[in-house]
Amino acid sequence: MARALFQSKKPLFWEQIRVGLLAGDAGEAVGVSATCGRRWFREAGGVKPAVSKPKTSGSRPRLTLEDRIEIHAGIYANESLRSIGRRLGRPASTIKREIDNNSELRCRYTGRKSGYRRKEAFGARQSGSSAKVDYRAMSAHDRSADRARRPKLRRLAIDDTLREQVQSRLQLRHSPQQIAKRLRCDFPDDPEMWVSHEAIYQAIYVQGRGALRRELHQCLRTKRAIRRSQHQPGTRAGRIPDMINISQRPPEVADRAIPGHWEGDLIMGSTASNSAIGTLVERSTRFVMLLHLPDGHTAEAVQDAIIAKITELPEHLRLSLTWDQGGEMANHKAIAKATDLDIYFCDPHSPWQRGSNENTNGLLRQYFPKGTDLSFWGPGFLDQVAVELNGRPRETLGWRTPAEALNELLSNPPAVASTP
Numbered sequence: 001m002a003r004a005l006f007q008s009k010k011p012l013f014w015e016q017i018r019v020g021l022l023a024g025d026a027g028e029a030v031g032v033s034a035t036c037g038r039r040w041f042r043e044a045g046g047v048k049p050a051v052s053k054p055k056t057s058g059s060r061p062r063l064t065l066e067d068r069i070e071i072h073a074g075i076y077a078n079e080s081l082r083s084i085g086r087r088l089g090r091p092a093s094t095i096k097r098e099i100d101n102n103s104e105l106r107c108r109y110t111g112r113k114s115g116y117r118r119k120e121a122f123g124a125r126q127s128g129s130s131a132k133v134d135y136r137a138m139s140a141h142d143r144s145a146d147r148a149r150r151p152k153l154r155r156l157a158i159d160d161t162l163r164e165q166v167q168s169r170l171q172l173r174h175s176p177q178q179i180a181k182r183l184r185c186d187f188p189d190d191p192e193m194w195v196s197h198e199a200i201y202q203a204i205y206v207q208g209r210g211a212l213r214r215e216l217h218q219c220l221r222t223k224r225a226i227r228r229s230q231h232q233p234g235t236r237a238g239r240i241p242d243m244i245n246i247s248q249r250p251p252e253v254a255d256r257a258i259p260g261h262w263e264g265d266l267i268m269g270s271t272a273s274n275s276a277i278g279t280l281v282e283r284s285t286r287f288v289m290l291l292h293l294p295d296g297h298t299a300e301a302v303q304d305a306i307i308a309k310i311t312e313l314p315e316h317l318r319l320s321l322t323w324d325q326g327g328e329m330a331n332h333k334a335i336a337k338a339t340d341l342d343i344y345f346c347d348p349h350s351p352w353q354r355g356s357n358e359n360t361n362g363l364l365r366q367y368f369p370k371g372t373d374l375s376f377w378g379p380g381f382l383d384q385v386a387v388e389l390n391g392r393p394r395e396t397l398g399w400r401t402p403a404e405a406l407n408e409l410l411s412n413p414p415a416v417a418s419t420p
Contacts, residue, residue, distance in 0.1 A: 006032070013040055014077035040076075063090075063098060063144070068137040071095060075135050102140035103133050155195055156203045162193055166200055170219040173366055174392055176200035182393040221366050240325055240332060243345040246353055253320055253344075259284040259409050260319035262341075263357035264306070266297055266328060267364055269374035276328075277374050277382065278305055279364065281356045282317070285405035286397065288360055288389045290382040294375060299330040310339045317409065320344060322354055363389060 009030045016026035027037015063071075067088055074084035074095075081092035088095070156163045169179045176197035187193035204216055253261045261283045269275035278291025291305035310318055320342040323329050332343045346353040367385045368374055390403040397405050 010040065011077040011079075013037060014073050017041065018073055062148075063094075065137065065141045068098070068102075068140050071098060072135060072137040072140075075099070075133060098140070099133060099135055102143045103135045104139065154199065154203060156199060159192065162195060165193065166195065166203075167216065170200075170216050172391070173219055173221075173388060175221065177395065178393045178399075181395060181399045185393070185399050219366075221363060223366070223369075240327075240329055240345055242333065243325070243329075244343065246322060246344045246346050249320070249322065249342075249344045253283070253322075256284050258319070260317040262310075262321045263354040264321055264323045265354065265357050265361060266293075266302075266326065267361050267368060267374070269368070270371050273373035273375055275374035275376075277364070277368060277377070278302060279357060279360055280306070280309065280321075281360045282402075282406070283356055285402050285409065286356055286360070286394055287402040287406045288386050290364075290386050292379040292382055297328050299328055302328040303331040303335050306335050307338045310341065314410070315340070322346065324351075324354065360389070363392075 009032055012030040013026050013032070016029050017023065021029060023038045023041035024034030025037070027034050027040070030037075067090075070088055071084055074087070081095045085092045085095050156166060165183065166179055169182070170176075174182070179200060180195060180197040184194055204220075252258050259282060263281045263283060265279055266276040267279060269277075274296060276293050276297040278293055278297075280289040280291065281287070289309050291302070291309055293301050293305055295301045306321075310321075318339055318341055321335075322344045323332075324346050325348060329335075329343070329345070332345075335341065336343050351358045364385070368377070387403075390406075391401050393399040393401050
């Protein structure tokens, strides 16, 4: 009882300190000895609170040293966050954040009755141990100033393991966004191995933050040495006899719920070579297959290439094919008969109707730049490029790869209804 009465004098002591009394005089003023008053003041870090603090108006600047002295005094007077905040003209959340971030021991405020209690990041949080918060105005002010100092060393500059992970994945032509998302999947319990896609771009492009090798911009899809906005891809249109328009395509194809529906197109080489490579993309898994066209992209050549590639698939993954109105699909009836595919054609100048294929063609330009002779590349190299694309994590697949998504389908084929 006597101890409780003794401790109850502390708030009165700090009020006397705040109005300007010396520690010994403040102790005597509240009914304790001058020695006790000086000890209380020394235990609190020996910082004298400011006599007054004008209210702030308009936009709120950062906390000053005087603000932190007031917070310091409020903590040791066992004031509530709201009470300290009202005195400073700040919300209670600002006071709590300041205490949490800049105490000697990381702390959490749990209410006025239970006081300020700290939970250390690892051991104490699990063991449930707690202690009175150790907040000191001067050290808190210094700690805040250190954190605000710019420029800072970037994560990719100081963490060799993270930098090697990012560089190796860039060399596999994964985009910065794919890398950032996949690192969270691959290291779910290690935040030190997480990095944002913007940090990766800045490490490549921004002078002074180049933690990654400068030449790695060649691994990006655009291969640009500087950043700029993306351009709109061009389209081409034709007219196919007896074609079935995309408007007649069943709704289940559009919602991507059922696998086995494909989108197709050609990526064109240089005009002089008249070369092309065919692309097929499965709409549900984004799995890619490339068509080797060594003899040009005539209707007969495209017909033979599609039939040879599509018939490698099981029947339940050969349902439909959507193409644009290019003349290379003039033999679509023969293709449909040989492969049991339903073939649909997009509207002219509507590349978004084959969005997955358009996206894939953009990715392929990393391997096959515009204006080059595509007949140079053989079927083995095309298969290797397809393997790399199918090994890239995709946001639309929850950062799984197309190969992983397709393997799930092949491992769990649809059940065949038994005949009665």
